[in-house]
Amino acid sequence: MEKQQLEALLKEMSLEEKVGQLFQIIGYYYVEEGKKFITGPDSGLNLSDENGALTGSVLGLQGAELSKKIQKEYMEHQPHHIPLLFMMDVIHGMKTIFPAPLAQAATFEPELTKEGSEIAAKEATAAGLHVAFSPMADLVRDPRWGRVVESFGEDPYLSSCFVKAQVEGFQGSDMKAPGKICACVKHFAGYGGAEAGRDYNTVSMDSHTFQEFYLKGYQAGIDAGAGMVMTSFNTIDGIPASTNHHLMRDILRGELGFDGVLISDFAAIKETIAHGYSENGEKAAENALRAGVDIDMMTTTYLDHVADLIQKGVLKEELLDESVMRILELKNRLGLFENPYKDADEEKEKELFLCQEHRKTARKAAVRSFVLLKNDGILPVDTEKKIAFIGPYTDRKEMLSSWAITGDAKDSVTIREAAEEVFASDRTVYLQGCPVLTPGFGTAQLRLEVEEEPSEEECRQMKEKALKAAAEADLVIMPLGEHFKESGEAASKANIEIPEIQLELLEEVVRVNPNVAVVLFNGRPLDLRKVSRLAKAILEVWLPGTEGGHAIIDVLTGKINPSGKLPMSFPYCVGQVPVYYNAYSTGRSDFKGCTDHFRSRYLDIPNEPLYPFGYGLSYTEFEISAPELTEDTLSADGSLEASVTVTNKGTRQGTETLQLYIQDVFASVVRPVKELKGFRKVTLEPGESRRETFRIDETMLRFLRGDGTVGSEPGTFRVWIGNSSVGKEFEEFTLL
Incomplete structure (x- = not known):
């Protein structure tokens, strides 16, 4: 019309x-x-x-x-x-x-x-x-x-x-x-x-x-x-x-x-x-x-x-x-x-729903979303070893979110289903170990919406079988995490640890076999202090979707090297919340080595999150050089370039995510300690190096100024290029 x-x-x-x-x-x-x-809520309309x-x-x-x-x-x-x-x-x-x-x-x-x-x-x-x-x-x-x-x-x-x-x-x-x-x-x-x-x-x-x-x-x-x-x-x-x-x-x-x-x-x-x-x-x-x-x-x-x-x-x-x-x-x-x-x-x-092309793309997206938070050398998994998969997400299809209302969990590929395509049946066991939720946890509404709770005796038997299998295994992979209904609308939580019954299972498994890798399912950043202390590896897989099981096995076995980075800081504990990387400086900011008592800090916990924004490991090791600038001044209508050299120092191909951060050091309003201004993924073979360059111009330096207008201000700026928001070496330039 x-x-x-x-x-x-x-x-x-x-x-x-x-x-x-x-x-x-x-x-x-x-x-x-x-x-x-x-x-x-049903409004009862007539x-x-x-x-x-x-x-x-x-x-x-x-x-x-x-x-x-x-x-x-x-x-x-x-x-x-x-x-x-x-x-x-x-x-x-x-x-x-x-x-x-x-x-x-x-x-x-x-x-x-x-x-x-x-x-x-x-x-x-x-x-x-x-x-x-x-x-x-x-x-x-x-x-x-x-x-x-x-x-x-x-x-x-x-x-x-x-x-x-x-x-x-x-x-x-x-x-x-x-x-x-x-x-x-x-x-x-x-x-x-x-x-x-x-x-x-x-x-x-x-x-x-x-x-x-x-x-x-x-x-x-x-x-x-x-x-x-x-x-x-x-x-x-x-x-x-x-x-x-x-x-x-x-x-x-x-x-x-x-x-x-x-x-x-x-x-x-x-x-x-x-x-x-x-x-x-x-x-x-x-x-x-x-x-x-x-x-x-x-x-x-x-x-x-x-x-x-x-x-x-x-x-x-x-x-x-x-x-x-x-x-x-x-x-x-x-x-x-x-x-x-x-x-x-x-x-x-019929033609489009869950077709192989769509599943393939979903699998690719899931793989690239996984973040390796910790790895003390036990990942990727050696498929020749005796492996025990123990945890409530081992054979669980509920890997969608509470807002995937048009999807159907029955269409999901579980970890077990994907693992059975790769792992030898005579060297691999799959056990639930415990239910997802601690019996009696949560609101009545949540309990109504989840599966029937096992009895105390059933929980005891599940754990007993799991501990026996863990003791006999070379490596234990533990798929743990939140129930998918624990995140989403009307799912706020004051305790952001994984359910207590799963933490108890993890503790007992580690006692009989310390070689534990946790595969973590969740829809929010969690307090992972206990998990990080107990597990030798943690792979964050979020709520990965229909092809979650295949994607997880792809990464666990090293078929694909993890490359995800955290889009949110994972707090040390809930007492820090909200904690985020691009905070403002205070007049009494704390810093490492500071002995002055009267600083903005906690008495009992660090200021820093357990895992910061932009963080994520790989099965290989990358070295990133200090940033270099082509100019030390920038005019309003010009540009300069910031470069680093990235080297794959390990033995596997891998992908690193370079992140460009800039700080406006002095301005008419207090500015964040650093702000993400660009990012780029770089895939390198073992031993390969590459020079990568970011262009910086005046438009990237604009902000809401003290007088309420948007624009940049002349002065000093700092530039970091690293693989997380925690950067040490920086260079400076002056906006004229």
Whole structure:
């Protein structure tokens, strides 16, 4: 449709019809089968057939046959035959599930995420979907927050690279094209800064931190052309995001330049009443529409009140028209007026879902996301040795995240299934050892959602068999970690160790056989002090997705050398949280060897995390020279180059991730001790050296200055190039 045709359509629509476009309903109000996809509290809606016929979009339905059936029936009853939008949480894969987003960030390869998102879009659109509620652009510094698993970590630059890649992978250059889906950047804004890491909690931060760190990921998604943005549940400056006029009108649509559809999160508009901000549903509807929120997800707040507010003169119909036009424009960008079914195709579903090509890419992404945290020489595994796999993830298919709601765990390859393709059966045993969760752990809801708990006697027998096998083995590989329901929405935790029953199993196994390598499953940074003390090797595999088992065996056996790097700092203990590498200096910063008592430090633990941002080992050893600069000054319109020589000093081919960090030493506001400004993966054969160069220009030095403007300031800058955020040798230059 042309613009003038959309405008003509808008003029013809009744007031009730317009309001209906702003209402999103969950799919089970159309078909019972949709109930399993609900992702929030059931609001107990009672809809008339008339209201159901005017709904603008549907949440949580999938399947080509079903979506086409609903679209056809809906358009027959819709007064102007306007098509529905079908939306779904497609977070890290549709049916072929890729590593969780936090794990994808550990690859330091945004192009892999773009490739995975292209695959997810193909599968999702074949199933009749038009919008994916992804990427999550929330910056996260607190691992207690469960939704860290959906994020790309603690660094605004790294996160922005991955947000951009996911939007580009979903949408391409034209959403109308086959296999492309609309991306939805979420949750605007600051959702990852929830106080105490508790989901849905208040966000309270100074405006400088908010703009300098937290807004950058959203900006990257908007700059990449994302067609939709989702509001967050939290407050900003004391006002709930979904009714925050300044946040949505001035910042999102003004400063960040977003002109697409703004959708609330699940029931977020109605929940402003519970916040104590909106007095009632009528006020919530008024506040949210004034703020520019176009779609009310899963409440009737708009449906019940917007028409009355307009008829009473409280709101102007032009305000409603703005939102309706944005929704119509999105449907038009997707090509739905010409083809309301878009790519929904039963045969394509069969062809694409979990096909070998998609599985191969998922396996590659998983392999490159794994981070070797520790290795005292026992990895890679010698397959000629007697090996005991002991731990609850040994033969467990639940390697997806709690947000892989469109995937199916039965399609996953377990460690045991993959290992049996490689390891001799007469030298290898596979035992669970203990359940994933300590019996009785967690909320009643969590216990209802997990498998039946074994009895005390069953636990004793499992452990007894495991210890006997461990004592007889040359090497014990222990797949341990969180239950996948322990991270995700509404999964905040104060204790971020692996479950106690697994720690107890690890301790007892180490007593009978010290040669233990832990394979760690988790959706957040953990306190790994005990695991690190006990195990000789730790391979972080996150929640690796459909091909997790194959990928893990690829790395354990040395078929592929691990190359992942941490996208978030792993704290020494939860008492440090939040702990992140790009902190500000204080007037009394601590440093190694400092004997002054009156410094910013803990009495009982170190300031530094156990494993820092950017950290990750390899089966080979790399040497990186001190950085060298081509110039010691930089003009505003010029550039300089920073170079290092990287050498593979080991006996295996390996890939190192070079990371460029810069510090603005003196400025009109305090600057971080260092900031990631670039990264590059380098693959070298044994003994091979390579010179690698990064270009630095003035645009990389800009920040939110003391006067509120964005730009650089003349002065001294330090440059590090290393393999983690812990760099020692640096060079300096002066910006003129």
